[in-house]
Amino acid sequence: MSGKRIVDRSGSVLIFRLLVAFLASVPLLVLVINIAGQSLGPDPGQEVTELLGIAAFQLLIVTLCMTPLKRWTGWAGWIRVRRMLGLFAFFYAVLHVLAFLQFILGWSDLWATFTKRPYIVAGALSFLMLIPLALTSTKGMMKRLGKSWKPLHKLVYLIAIVAWIHFIWQARSDIGEMVAYGLVIVGLLALRWKWGGARGVIPFARG
Ligand code: HEM
Structure with a gap:
């Protein structure tokens, strides 16, 4: 049986993946809560664009940290969440660009x-x-x-x-x-x- 399977069976990587997915979703949750509570400040469009841009950028950096963390700790779990983090960064980047087009530029x-x-x-x-x-x-x-x-x-x-x-x-x-x-x-x-x-x-x- 491969080492990978053993890690999966212990459940630690699965729990870690769920935790990381939750943490990576926090900016989106914050955004939804702020929109629902209409607490985005005087320029909501700009606020949304900025929040999504910073989320994309931070997640990109966090993604880059995964390989060093794996090297320092020897734990494979870091690498198992790398792709997910990168895709979250991309997801926020897409939303950031859409928010810019919709709220700041107006598609013109x-x-x-x-x-x-x-x-x-x-x-x-x-x-x-x-x-x-x-x-x-x-x-x-x-x-x-x-x-x-x-x-x-x-x-x-x-x-x-x-x-x-x-x-x-x-x-x-x-x-x-x-x-x-x-x-x-x-x-x-x-x-x-x-x-x-x-x-x-x-x-x-x-x-
Ligand atoms: C077509 C691509 C993009 C466009 C048109 C765009 C546009 C913008 C605009 C207009 C702002 C300023 C919002 C404001 O304060 O008025 C901004 C801020 C920002 N963008 Fe982008 N962006 C693009 C791609 C990206 C990507 C790929 C990333 C990160 C991976 C990113 C990260 C950021 C960050 C970190 C900020 C600063 C947010 C802040 O001030 O807190 N952007 N972007």
């Missing part, structure tokens, strides 16, 4: 808006790069892509950097929070570099 002048403001260009770039990762996150696609899967998924480091640029570029205040996120991303990149050399963080690099 799409091309002009997306190309005029540099921070929007950065957001759109990170979103576009997230799409192939979400589409290839299934076990079937992993199998089909074989050795190309890992090099493709190294895009996640570039996505985190570009999403961070998007975040800091539109900031009006509290730069400290953005700097903290930047330091976490740099730390995660440094770890991957240490463990796998430069190839460990360069998108599409093999090895």
Whole structure:
């Protein structure tokens, strides 16, 4: 019997997965509660867009933490929730973009808006790069892509950097929070570099 099965049978990974799924759903619950209670402040559309953007960004960073946590603790459970966390990040990113289109932009002048403001260009770039990762996150696609899967998924480091640029570029205040996120991303990149050399963080690099 494989070690994987043994972990599943103990139930610890299943409980952990449920806990992580619940925690990753908290931003959505907060949003629904705030909408129901009409407590979103003077500009609800902007509030919704911001809440979803920060949820996508934070979950992306949490996803990147899973491999280091597995290496440090030796517990496979971290890796078993990695894909789910990445998909939650993508889910919030999709909602963030839809909220932007619906509440801020109003679905008009799409091309002009997306190309005029540099921070929007950065957001759109990170979103576009997230799409192939979400589409290839299934076990079937992993199998089909074989050795190309890992090099493709190294895009996640570039996505985190570009999403961070998007975040800091539109900031009006509290730069400290953005700097903290930047330091976490740099730390995660440094770890991957240490463990796998430069190839460990360069998108599409093999090895
Ligand atoms: C087409 C793609 C995207 C567009 C058009 C877009 C648009 C925006 C806009 C307009 C804001 C500012 C809202 C405001 O305060 O007025 C924003 C904020 C933000 N976005 Fe995006 N975004 C995109 C993709 C992403 C992605 C992929 C991520 C993360 C993975 C992300 C993370 C954030 C974060 C963290 C904020 C700051 C929220 C805050 O101030 O608390 N965005 N985005």
